[in-house]
Amino acid sequence: MSTQPFVIERVYSAPIQKVWEAITVKEKMKEWYFDLAEFKPEVGFEFEFTAGDKDNFQYRHLCRVTKVVEGKTIAYTWRYDGYEGDSEVTWELFPEGNGTKLILTHSGLETFPPLDSFKKKILLPAGHILQVFRLKSIWKSKKQQSRAFARLHN
Numbered sequence: 001m002s003t004q005p006f007v008i009e010r011v012y013s014a015p016i017q018k019v020w021e022a023i024t025v026k027e028k029m030k031e032w033y034f035d036l037a038e039f040k041p042e043v044g045f046e047f048e049f050t051a052g053d054k055d056n057f058q059y060r061h062l063c064r065v066t067k068v069v070e071g072k073t074i075a076y077t078w079r080y081d082g083y084e085g086d087s088e089v090t091w092e093l094f095p096e097g098n099g100t101k102l103i104l105t106h107s108g109l110e111t112f113p114p115l116d117s118f119k120k121k122i123l124l125p126a127g128h129i130l131q132v133f134r135l136k137s138i139w140k141s142k143k144q145q146s147r148a149f150a151r152l153h154n
Contacts, residue, residue, distance in 0.1 A: 003110045005105050005106060005107035005108075005109070006105070006106040006107075006109060007103065007104070007105050007106075008102075008103070008104045009101065009102070009103050009104075010101070010102050010104075011096045011097075011099050011100070011102075012099050012102060013098065013099045014099060014100055015099075015100065016071055016093050016094075016095060016100045017071065018100075019093055019100045019102060020071050020093060023074060023091050023102075024039070024041040024074055025039075026039040034049045034051055034061075035049065036049050037049070040065070041065065041068050041070075041074050042065060042068060043065055043066065043067065043068055044064065045065045046062075046063065046064045046065075047064075047065075047076075048060060048061060048062050048063065049061050059080050059081070059083075060080065060081035060082075061078065061079070061080060062077075062079050062080070062081055063076045063077055063078050063079075063089075064076060064077045066088065067090070071093065072092065072093055073090065073091065073092050073093070074090075074091050075088055075089065075090040075091070076088065076089055077089075078106070080112075083112070083113065084111065084112065084113055085108070085111040085112035085113065086108055087106060087108030087109055087111060087112070088106070088107050088108055089104070089105070089106050090103075090104070090105045090106075090107070091103075091104055092104075092105070
């Protein structure tokens with residue numbers, strides 16, 4: 001597996017504050033990401049959730065917030081309970097005209113087992129994170145959302 005991080009850049013026609021809330025406020029995250037029992041954008045805060053294929057495999061995700069720059073950056077570790085590997089997810093926000101550029105970087109993916117069965121069961125963390133494209137309230141267009149999902153599944 002490549003040691004290069006998985007990077008996604010998107011521009012949303014929404015102010016930074018709205019995008020920041022979508023990635024850091026538990027109630028807003030539930031609308032497009034995962035249903036977290038608790039989440040706080042505070043360094044050291046630990047959170048977990050269970051997700052996966054509803055019919056077959058469910059995996060416990062263990063995360064810890066590692067960096068917060070209010071309104072600009074949040075990062076957290078991402079690993080699976082009972083599996084090798086530790087990675088980090090970083091969300092960065094930048095003003096872009098009247099909107100917001102979001103850069104999502106998922107590094108450390110090479111630390112996960114390179115087994116095809118692991119990838120199929122887990123769907124790789126970056127695949128889960130691509131649920132960011134379901135942020136309907138800050139979408140530029142449905143067409144952009146469709147293209148993002150098509151790239152994910154190709």
